Amino acid sequence: xxxxxxxxxxxxxxxxxxxxxxxxxxxxxxxxxxxxxxxxxxxxxxxxxxxxxxxxxxxxxxxxxxxxxxxxxxxxxxxxxxxxxxxxxxxxxxxxxxxxxxxxxxxxxxxxxxxxxxxxxxxxxxxxxxxxxxxxxxxxxxxxxxxxxxxxxxxxxxxxxxxxxxxxxxxxxxxxxxxxxxxxxxxxxxxxxxxxxxxxxxxxxxxxxxxxxxxxxxxxxxxxxxxxxxxxxxxxxxxxxxxxxxxxxxxxxxxxxxxxxxxxxxxxxxxxxxxxxxxxxxxxxxxxxxxxxxxxxxxxxxxxxxxxxxxxxxxxxxxxxxxxxxxxxxxxxxxxxxxxxxxxxxxxxxxxxxxxxxxxxxxxxxxxxxxxxxxxxxxxxxxxxxxxxxxxxxxxxxx
Numbered sequence: 085x086x087x088x089x090x091x092x093x094x095x096x097x098x099x100x101x102x103x104x105x106x107x108x109x110x111x112x113x114x115x116x117x118x119x120x121x122x123x124x125x126x127x128x129x130x131x132x133x134x135x136x137x138x139x140x141x142x143x144x145x146x147x148x149x150x151x152x153x154x155x156x157x158x159x160x161x162x163x164x165x166x167x168x169x170x171x172x173x174x175x176x177x178x179x180x181x182x183x184x185x186x187x188x189x190x191x192x193x194x195x196x197x198x199x200x201x202x203x204x205x206x207x208x209x210x211x212x213x214x215x216x217x218x219x220x221x222x223x224x225x226x227x228x229x230x231x232x233x234x235x236x237x238x239x240x241x242x243x244x245x246x247x248x249x250x251x252x253x254x255x256x257x258x259x260x261x262x263x264x265x266x267x268x269x270x271x272x273x274x275x276x277x278x279x280x281x282x283x284x285x286x287x288x289x290x291x292x293x294x295x296x297x298x299x300x301x302x303x304x305x306x307x308x309x310x311x312x313x314x315x316x317x318x319x320x321x322x323x324x325x326x327x328x329x330x331x332x333x334x335x336x337x338x339x340x341x342x343x344x345x346x347x348x349x350x351x352x353x354x355x356x357x358x359x360x361x362x363x364x365x366x367x368x369x370x371x372x373x374x375x376x377x378x379x380x381x382x383x384x385x386x387x388x389x390x391x392x393x394x395x396x397x398x399x400x401x402x403x404x405x406x407x408x409x410x411x412x413x414x415x416x417x418x419x420x421x422x423x424x425x426x427x428x429x430x431x432x433x434x435x436x437x438x439x440x441x442x443x444x445x446x447x448x449x450x451x452x453x454x455x456x457x458x459x460x461x462x463x464x465x466x467x468x469x470x471x472x473x474x475x476x477x478x479x480x481x482x483x
């Protein structure tokens with residue numbers, strides 16, 4: 085691995101924990117995480133336009149984000165454990181090429197079922213983001229692991245939130261196909277940078293693929309903290325996804341009648357919260373992650389309660405989005421700080437359990453949010469999110 089004093093990255097180095105982790109390498113990992121995970125969210129502010137394009141109802145078009153989240157959850161559980169068995173660099177490069185092809189398929193989709201297929205493929209291959217995060221944990225010295233993971237998570241979370249801004253604005257000007265086309269170009273550039281700059285990683289286990297998958301259940305049984313982290317973050321993810329999966333539909337309806345650009349702009353509020361991820365990681369390093377998680381879950385609960393009980397105001401929704409994104413992200417970084425310290429040789433599998441549970445919650449939130457929106461309107465979505473946040477807080481308060 086290259087020293088931080090060097091101006092460039094050395095391709096082909098073998099990864100090893102070192103206090104000299106290059107700032108350029110951290111930036112590459114953070115940028116890669118953000119650009120890859122962004123593919124999961126480009127469609128969300130465009131759902132109203134996609135429904136009109138394909139003549140689909142809310143339930144049919146709701147399958148686009150649902151299948152994307154399910155593909156991501158499946159990819160984490162089935163593919164992310166391979167990072168402990170094989171050189172993580174090779175896995176990341178293969179996934180980046182697959183993501184490029186999936187985005188191109190979405191851009192060219194002639195029918196809705198093709199877009200469904202592309203959405204699932206995007207979710208499956210975008211899991212390269214969850215190979216980059218444990219890569220950062222492996223490269224970082226233990227005393228700076230929380231801060232380093234928090235920095236990479238900032239890139240990932242900014243990708244989640246700013247993807248909506250970019251997609252909304254670009255779709256309004258050039259159409260939804262241009263969004264997926266530009267996304268494919270960004271992944272092509274990322275693939276080249278990862279090929280040139282990412283070091284090699286030594287495998288930490290010789291388990292077979294079947295044994296790797298079986299070990300996920302074994303890790304859950306052995307480690308109570310892993311179970312608590314997975315359950316709490318999964319519950320928080322239900323409300324997070326329910327909000328973002330229905331926001332564009334709410335804004336497009338009377339009396340607001342706003343387009344995809346307005347829906348995407350709400351990502352700016354959430355992006356402000358994402359910038360606190362390194363702070364949350366540093367605070368978890370110094371004061372312990374438990375306090376940060378409880379504070380984060382409390383912020384999420386308070387934000388959704390305010391939207392459920394308060395007036396339907398754009399300012400209230402924007403302010404609540406900032407606070408609940410801050411709380412969600414602080415909880416996630418702190419949960420990762422706990423999980424990565426359980427068994428260093430199993431970081432990819434531990435991450436797969438945590439993030440897999442989170443994206444199962446995401447896919448469930450997208451589906452339940454669509455149902456709540458159809459049956460009870462926007463307040464129903466916010467009530468669902470508040471209940472899931474209260475359940476997550478209860479999990480973390482239990483001794």
